[in-house]
Amino acid sequence: LDMQGQIISVNRFGARQLGLSVEELQGCxxxxxxxxxxxxxxxxxFQICRNHPEQVHKLExxxxxxxxxxxxxxxxxxxxxxxxxRPHLxxxxxxxTETRRLSEKIAxxxxxDELTGLVNRRQFDIHIQNLVLxxxxxxxxxxxxYLDLDQFKIVNDTCGHLAGDELLRQLGEVLRQQVRRMDILARLGGDEFGILxxxxxxxxxIITGEKLRxxxxxxxxxxxxxxFNxxxxxxxxxxxxxxxNAVDVLKEADAACYAAKEKGRNRVHIFSPDDEELTLRQGEMQWVEKIRMGIEQDRFQLFGQLIVPIAANRGGLHFETLIRYRDDQGKVIPPGAFLPAAERYNMASPLDRWVISRLFQYLAGTPSFLDRLEMCSVNLSGLSLSDQSMLGFIDEQFQKWQIPTNKICFEITETAAISNLSYARQFIDSLRQKGCSFSLDDFGSGLSSFAYLKNLPVDYLKxxxxxxxxxxxDRVDLTMVKAINEVAHVMGKKTIAEFVENQNIFDLLQTLGVNYAQGYGIAKPVPLREL
Known part of the structure; x- marks a missing residue:
């Protein structure tokens, strides 16, 4: 280029990318x-390049x-x-282009929220924090x-989850049309929405609330x-x-929503600190007591979901440990109902301790199960990963129940690991030295996954x-899975694909060389005794 930006010469590949010939580009x-x-x-x-001719400059x-x-x-x-x-540039x-698309998609x-396209709970919490500040x-x-749909369960129970999902998608659009462009509309989980x-x-x-209702x-x-109405x-x-703070505000809106339901549903309720109903029961707070009592009274139950090798013949039993809650009527409650409350109100670490102790107790008391067990994954929350006493507790449980450490793999989320990277590495190193394995869950969901991977000595990537x-x-998703798998193998780590829903996905993962598969297409979660 000359100093005014006129093209003096260009290679044929560059011209072809722009859809023009070399001759057509010259002089443009x-x-x-x-x-x-x-x-x-x-x-x-251009100005920077002119002012600093001795340097190489970059721009996207x-x-x-x-x-x-x-x-x-x-x-x-x-x-x-x-x-x-004469100077030229x-x-x-x-x-x-493809790299930018991948980055934008991951971001x-x-x-x-994947279902509705609205802001998700994690991002919504960040927006609340910013507004509070x-x-x-x-x-x-x-x-x-804070919005909670009434009668949503009727649609789900009578028509199935596909209908429930479609209802949520359509209602997301209905809500979007009622708020200002500057307002932030989010799906918080299940049939709950939030608007900032x-x-x-x-x-x-209040006027907008009535319009929404x-x-x-x-x-x-x-x-x-x-x-359905x-x-x-x-x-x-x-x-x-x-x-x-942001947690307090969310609790107050949640509590006001709960009060609206208690007063007959389908209404708008304003939070007031003097409202006795709100002080008695506040949304997720009700789960804090249930979780505490559940731990004391063994209301929780351990489930497992199989993890199978994709290419090799099946070896020993390999599964991920999952948890369910059993209510007063004996109904099994999935973790989505209580884990968010456990995380938010610092009950996740006691819950993790219950899982570890009951799992080890079961393994020690069922020798035939332990004999055929190759690997058992146990989830550790972010709170447990930063709990200074957790390492000591895990050591005590290994000694008490005499469980072989090489049969236990601890699963941690990428987000939890990178939030306190130095201690996470120390935590992982300590247990790996004793023979345990580590798995990094939901890999790829963060924006800096590969950058942090070198600093986390894990054995598996999920x-x-x-x-x-x-x-x-989706070619972008396929490219992501292929890239994650290849990088993991180069670094000596094995890969586990989650959400394997059918044989076609399984076969494609085999072609890509992924090591293990887990999902409803392989096996649904069942009580440990049924594995």
Whole structure:
């Protein structure tokens, strides 16, 4: 390029990428192909190259091809001089479109609910924290709404989960149409939604709450010649300088929502610290007592889900330990109902201790089961990973029940591990020296997975099921699974694919060389005695 950005020469590959010939490109301005939003950055880039001719400079920007396609390019530039000592700019472009798409997809999946496309619970919590800080900094006023659908269970029970999922998708769109563009709408889990209304008075929030309630009531859900009406209970909590932290605000909105249900459902309730109903029972808080009593009274039950080798013949028994809660009526409650409360209210570590002690007790008391056991995975929460006394407890349990350490694999999540990387590594090293294995769960869900992997001495990578379940139809997911598997093998780690739902996925994973498979297509979770 000359110093004004005119193209002097270009190779044939570069011209072909843009959809033009070499001759057509010569004499054109490079800025003719820059994306309008990137032109300012490109001008600055040229200026920096002119001001610092001795350095190599890099920029990532979008290029518009002749056919209108947009590609992302990593541009590397440096000033050079021709035989007449005239300065020119040598520009080398690398097509990074696929890399950008992968990064954007991973970032989107990390912050959005897969079913509805709305913001997910994790990202919503971050937005709450930011608004709380903003309110305390500038004395602004915001509102949090907590929505819980009424009669959703009827649809799920009578028409199945596919109908329930479709209802949630449609209602997500109904809610989206009732809020301002600046408001943040999220699916918090199950049939619960949250809305953050920034710079909104309580009076305006009540009006919006009633609009939301009416919109849901007016919505009719049709499924296979059946029609359903749904209601919604809404709890509203203010966010201002006087409010507590983000957890407190969420608890208050949740408690107000619970009060709306208690008062007859399908209504809006405003949180008040003087409200006796709210102080008696506050949403997830009810699970804190249930979890505590469940641990004391052995209300929990251990389940297991098989993990099978993909290529080799089946060896010994290999499974992941899971937990269920049995209520007063004997009904088995899945972990999604109580684990979020356990994490939020610091009950996860006591729950992990119960699982470890009862599992080891079962293994010691069932020698035939232990004899055919090759590997048993046990989940450790982020709270347990940072619990300074957990290592001592695990050592005590090994000594008490005399369980072979080489048959136990501890599963930790990527998020928990990187939140306290130095202690996580110390924790892992300590137990691996005693013979235990470690597995990194949901690998690929974080944005810096590969960067941290070198610092975590784990034996297995469990490839996030969000990538696995669609590998037959989604090339990006297939590429992710392939990349994770190859990097893991280069680093000497074995891979386990989650969410293996059918034989076709299993066969493709075998082709890719993934080591193990787990999912409903292999086996559903069952009580340990049934494994």
């Amino acid at each position: 301005s490079i800025f003719n192909f820059a994306h309008p939003e990137d032109i300012s950055n490109c001008n600055q880039f 920007s979008r290029i518009i091809c002749r056919n209108g396609n947009i590609i992302w390019a990593r541009e590397t530039a440096r000033l050079v001089k021709d035989e007449n000592n 040598l520009l080398v472009c690398e097509d990074i 989107y999946q990390a912050s959005h 903003e309110a305390q900094a500038n004395d602004s006023y915001h509102v949090l709404c 209304m920034s710079y909104c008075s309580l009076e305006q929030a 009416n919109a849901v009531c007016d919505f009719q859900f049709a499924w296979e010649n059946r029609s 749904i209601g919604v209970s809404i709890g509203i909590a203010p966010i201002n300088r006087a409010c507590g 490839i996030d099921g969000l990538f696995v379940k669609d590998i037959l139809d």
